[in-house]
Amino acid sequence: MNTESVESRLEPGGESLLALQRATHATLHVLTTELAALKLTPSEINALANLADGRPRTVSELGAAIGSKPTTTTGVLDRLEKRGHLTRALKPGDRRSVRIELTEQGRAAAATVREAFAELEARALAAVRPEDVAGYRAVLAALGEAAR
Amino acid sequence: MNTESVESRLEPGGESLLALQRATHATLHVLTTELAALKLTPSEINALANLADGRPRTVSELGAAIGSKPTTTTGVLDRLEKRGHLTRALKPGDRRSVRIELTEQGRAAAATVREAFAELEARALAAVRPEDVAGYRAVLAALGEAAR
DNA sequence: TATTGTTATACTCTATAACTATA
């Protein structure tokens, strides 16, 4: 079967990236709605989802994970800190860095966020084959590589 | 080989969605930088990329494509119209709707945008197998379905 | 009455540049 040449002719330019952005918008919108009780913005949800594993991070590490500049990350952290979801402290080894850590309340919120992520993901991935999921991850990794 | 159970154990929740958001941020950031000469914001780039095929659209159609509410879409269109990239006119059949159409200048900008999309996409997809790309599209479609 | 799009308002996200503290 020669599906390769057919596919490459069908979509000459950029469709994969348009689809990527649509899926991101759609999923983040649904998650924001489902998590409305937590009163979190998309960026705050993204930050908590990344911090949910309990590992402390610096501001720049979190910024890289959520795709935000330091200036944006600071604003997100300001709100999450004010609401008691996390603490900021100087990092012992390098006192220029700030160590971000979830509070108990923050861990609870982050767990709820991760559950919503996992549920939406499970709902979607139940309909596709494992090989497709593997391909999906391979392409996302390649896009990340190409975008550097 | 039983890779399925291994993978499902490795990533208990939400990693696919975190990766999705990271890839979107990274690629959109790179495109904005590559297209800096056009002085376009990410949303404007996204709008032009969607309009690039030359087909006229209504405001709500475009909003659905770029994942924006009508209020946001109006703002994006205001700027693109002011800069001569597109025109707005009442739609003949339904005079509540607004028909958006690229100007010649807008078509040129949109073509440049689509080229940048296609190049980044080609650069990334050259490294992965066609089956992976097919899986990627299947998962994006499934995520879009699940997020409704 | 319902739908399309715009406007008003308020808040969040973003980039740039200037700044402080630390390395």
Place this chain on the structure above:
DNA sequence: TATAGTTATAGAGTATAACAATA
């Protein structure tokens, strides 16, 4: 000198609600 983070400023994205025009 360089790096980590914050602040200031200005513009762009977002949601909600109210509104006019059309269906």
